[in-house]
Amino acid sequence: MPRPKEYQQEHVLDRATECFWQHGYTATSMKHLEQATGLTPGSLYNSFGSKDGLFLACLDHYNDTVIGERVRHYLKPAIREYQEAPLQGIENFIATAFEPGPAELCLGCLMVNTSVELGPHEETVRQRTTEAMRKVLQGIQYSLNGAQAKGQLSSTVDYRQRAQSLSLMFNGMLVQWRGATDKRWLKNAMTSVRELLMSN
Amino acid sequence: MPRPKEYQQEHVLDRATECFWQHGYTATSMKHLEQATGLTPGSLYNSFGSKDGLFLACLDHYNDTVIGERVRHYLKPAIREYQEAPLQGIENFIATAFEPGPAELCLGCLMVNTSVELGPHEETVRQRTTEAMRKVLQGIQYSLNGAQAKGQLSSTVDYRQRAQSLSLMFNGMLVQWRGATDKRWLKNAMTSVRELLMSN
DNA sequence: TTCATTCTAGAATGATCACTCTAAAATGTA
């Protein structure tokens, strides 16, 4: 009976997420978001309640699409390729740090960026960034565990410890990737990852 | 002949740096800076020209005091303790990621935070963040090199490669430290660092 | 003292911030 919405929630979230991803929470204004989504203030506030509400929806959206997608693809894979070579899955997952974001920009990871920008102060935000980090760490653990079961990784290594090392390095790479203009160190970084992945 | 300034530049920079360190560039307003420094807008603009100018001065100040100080102390040390045990110097340097900042807060590193918040777009800012990262990387290389010369690290390891791994892990720790509320993983992280430091 | 200069206090500026309000438009039901 009511008038139907003229836009698609998913498309709006895509566009808004791009804004926050590129400029961060504080530097993204409602005007930016209106222009990027093509919606008017009324529609945005009607759908999301506030800038914070929209931001949280974007974090959830990013968590589902980008992070969840990558974890499922590379770390807890349904496809045989990575099931049989879990270490390769981890390596390729970590290499996604260098995948260009929207508009071919080097944006890093929205969760890492947000965690750095806002710190742990906003509980609603912290929950989501923490959840994302946990998901990644757990995915890496899962694959390392699989590698040990397949004899592709020495069973003497503490796979939890190793997963944390890799996760820390991954976050470091995301930071570097967003901030640096000179990207030549990239290859060396992946060599570091491979070394850490196989050692012992 | 002119009227002398009533404040000390260094004290002002300390206070302003704390603001930017805690809240980031965008979320720090001139009002915050006025209150933190005790200066009026006129004085701030007279001394630093603009918010950007003050921010750049703070980056330089941080680079000189915090980063430079730590690199000199732990990585290129004048004191015998770390000269004789360069690997311990690196470990202790990396552990400074967990040193509380002003007001006992977990703020991470101003350079890393800034690099993530603003990306590489502002050339003046990028220069400073890049310089800071380079200084750290080079310091770690220097100490690893020293460790090899002393026979405390296998000469088969590529010390540049190793330095980069450690630097990436260091940045990852800074990010995690700023964003997470649960700090229990800290000990494990340092174990990861020690493993990476000694392996091979 | 008088003057040139610089600094300080704080009101005032226009722009932009997140957000709200009003009125019109679009739908299904009756």
Added chain:
DNA sequence: TACATTTTAGAGTGATCATTCTAGAATGAA
């Protein structure tokens, strides 16, 4: 058709943004 309901368009809100302006206070030189 007429009505109830929801969305849309976009002007309008007060607050806050970075910045500037004005007036006065503090100094050393003449």
